Amino acid sequence: MLIDNLPEFWRPETDQENITWLYLDQPDADENRLSLAALRELDAILGEIRLEKPKGVVLLSDKPAGFCAGFDLDELAALGEESAALEFYRTGYRVMDKLATLPMPTVAVLQGEITLAGLELALACDARVGLDGRFRNRELALGLLPGFGGLGRCFRRLGSRSLDLLLSEQPSGFGEPPVTGMFDRLLVDEEQIVPTVRRMIVHPRQESLPARWKQWRIAGWLRYWQALRWRRRLRRNWPPAFHPAPFKLIELWQKDGAVARPFVVGEIRHAARLLAGETAQNLIHAASLRRDYLASMSKSVKKLHPQQLLVTGVNRANMAVALRALDSGMRVSLHHADPYRLKQAVLSIRRRAQGARTRWRRLGNLPVGLGVDKDGKTLQYADVVLAEPRALQWPLFLQKRNNRQAILVNCSYACNAAETGKPGKALVIHSMNLSAEQPLLELATGWKSSSKSVRAARAFALELGCLPVSVRLETGFLTGYVMAAVIDEALILMAEGAPAGLIDRIAREHGMLKGPVETARSLNAAELRVILPAPRRINSLSQANSFIPAALLLKRMPLQRQEELFQRLHLRFYNAAVESVHTRRVKNWQALDAALLGGGLVADFTGGIRRSIEQQGADSFVERLDSLAQSHGARFKPSRGWGKLAAR
Structure with missing residues (x-):
């Protein structure tokens, strides 16, 4: 490469076949974020590539976490003025247009989790190769629109399935529709990447317009009915006054969703207005608050990783925690004195883990990591014991055969403040909004609860993917x-x-x-x-x-x-x-906002309690x-x- 300064975000390498491999590798980070500095550096590298004229260009990640995990939240929070947001999107649009108009074939290799930022980069390439990953539009939850030209490219590539991709709240695997429509090749082994990419560069495929029957499917009058259907669906959970981004996306699809058009009129202007608006800035603030709070909690429990959970109560709250522990990779054992209730609990967890309403009555084919403990032997090595909400079962827990490092957890609002902290390592928790991506897990500690127990409970909450918030049991749950x-x-x-x-x-x-x-x-x-x-x-x-x-x-x-x-x-x-x-009752305002946002008591578009008070x-x-x-x-x-x- 002819660049004088060493690249910071992109690492270009040219192999023996004169193919340039561009590795996205953000320094001092576990995952890649698409920042303004990374875009400007890519702009300079693409200018040099146009002069050197390699046989082809390949974009891929040098991190195992995935190709691109989204935009830089701190940078987005600083774009509260519309002029700054316009400059951000114009820079991104110019870079993506330069990538899309390179005179040689370009291929994007995607793996891990990609978001809208990664999708913008991938759609600007001529071809895309997928390897064991999923797409999740996290930027939609931040109130953002594609603004780098990706909206028009997505409409052109997927047609009527574009809204299914861009408005979906749930992650979709690369092999699932409509995500699979983005890719030209889906691979199962990393060793196939190099030969597959080289064949695609040597024998590039020319992109052609969809067949006439596919163009008819997104005719103007059909787009009107599709837009109407999506608006009705989104209004149930996304009020238009507080979540304008998805409805603006539907409006742009209805006006400019024709596959023959390579761009969307006013895409940059609409995206910049939304980014600089109060709703998007509040959503970004809420996401940043969660990230910072989790980072502060993770530092205090860096070396603690609970592996075994023993559930001695089979109520609904305990089963929800047990299922989330299974999803996080922990081993879960169920124990109950009543064989019938124990059997029903196993069937319930298996039904929810498999995602099917099976009516099998046998205890075979248990989910991975789930076991049945009829005699309570798991107590010898369990890291966390989840007990009944009413009786904390002190005799069982205090037996000499229990693991000395274990903590006893009770999951209920109706907790007994006098008993908690009696052995020094018993806590009461309450989970809220467990179906969310980062739910709340309150840790109520008594005045005798040891610091080691509190740290172990925080580690347990983080292992479940929850936001741990400590509260004083004497005053009750927040x-x-x-x-x-x-x-x-x-x-x-x-x-x-x-x-x-x-x-x-x-x-x-x-x-x-x-x-x-x-x-x-x-x-x-x-x-x-x-x-x-x-x-x-x-x-x-x-x-x-x-x-x-x-x-x-x-x-x-x-x-x-x-x-x-x-x-x-x-x-x-x-x-x-x-x-x-x-x-x-809670330590500070950061803990309060994290608790109320994670528990679902406050919507993200408010930005949290503290931000709302400052604004009003x-x-x-x-x-x-x-x-x-x-x-x-x-x-x-x-x-x-x-x-x-x-x-x-």
Whole structure:
């Protein structure tokens, strides 16, 4: 290469057959991120390649984690001005266009997990080779659109399947549709990469337009109906006011989804506006907060890796934790005195692990890592013991044959504060939103709980892929305390005549992933009596849902009444969150935001509790709380923690 300075992100090598191999290798990182510096360096290298004229160019990763794991979050957070975002996308568009117009064949070799950033690079190449990986559009959760020209290339390559690829929330393997349509070759062995790529460069295939019947499938009137179907599907979980990116993508597909067009009009402009908007910046902030919190937790438990989990209770919460432990690679043993309940628990886990509703009654064909322990012998070497929610089974745990390094874990809101920490290594946990990618796992520790036990519990949570947040057991669980305020207010509103479905809809549309009434009905009576300030209101939950749809009720309700319902739910939630930090229920604001975001109590588009307060102003919250306290009682009295926030 003719470049004077040594490349930092890309490592070019030219083999004996005059083929240039460009290895993406971000320094001091476990995975590659596509930053502005990496794009500019690629721009310079492509200029040199155009002068040297090799036989072909191959783009691939030098890291086992995968080709490209997305954009640099810190860099995206700094692009809050539309002019800076425009410059970012124009640079990326120019680099991808230079790659796409090279006079020699180009091939992208993809492996591991790739995201939208990696897809942009791959689609700018003439051909793509896949090897044991999957695609996941993480940028969609950040409120971003393809802005480097990848939107038009994707429309041209996949046609009507483009929306299935770009709007999917779940990861898809390279061999699964519609991801498989991106690739020209799918390989099963790394040794096949070099000969396959060389054949593709020596004998390149010319890209041709799809057949006429495929072009007819994405005619204008068909795109209209496809867009309508996708809008209806997304509105269930993605309110357009708070998640504009997927709906803008559908709009662009409806206008410019013709396969004969190699670009999308206004792609850069729309992508830059979304990136610089408040929603995308809040989503990026939430993702950065999770990343930083996990990094800080991982440092304290670097050498701890629990391998064996013993489950002595077969309730629903324990089974969810056991299934997640299996997915993470841990060994799980089930133990229960009742053979029938033990059998039902094994069948339940196997059903969920295999993803099929099998009705087999035999205990054969267990998932990998799952075992049945009828005599409790696993206790000798178990790292974590997950016990029944009511009885912590101290006699079993304190026997001399147990592993001295093991910790006893209880998974319930209805925990016994007096017993926890009795042997020094027993903890109580509560899991929230376990179906999410990074759910919350609260660790409630007593005053006698040892530091080693707390570190071991954090390691267990990280092994499960959860966000571990430590709380003081004397004050109870954070999520229970914060949700209790909202559930209590929702029950008061129901007593005043507000329909339960309407209350949940208003809460979801303004930042909660799950409505308060829906959350309360998912808890049992014992847990509700523990967390609710006025348990006598539990009977209100038996109120039947209105037969009128919540959307129609919302249209009939005056705007002033809608705003009042929202303010009452919203302010009680924020007041309880501020009080939990003020009373040291959690360590700091970072832990609070991580807990509420991971537990699904706050949607990512809010950016977290602290960011919302900074954007709206603490004084504004205090004024509204004082106003509601005068009209609705002392439950809206502002927490003393607001004074510290207002002083900053």
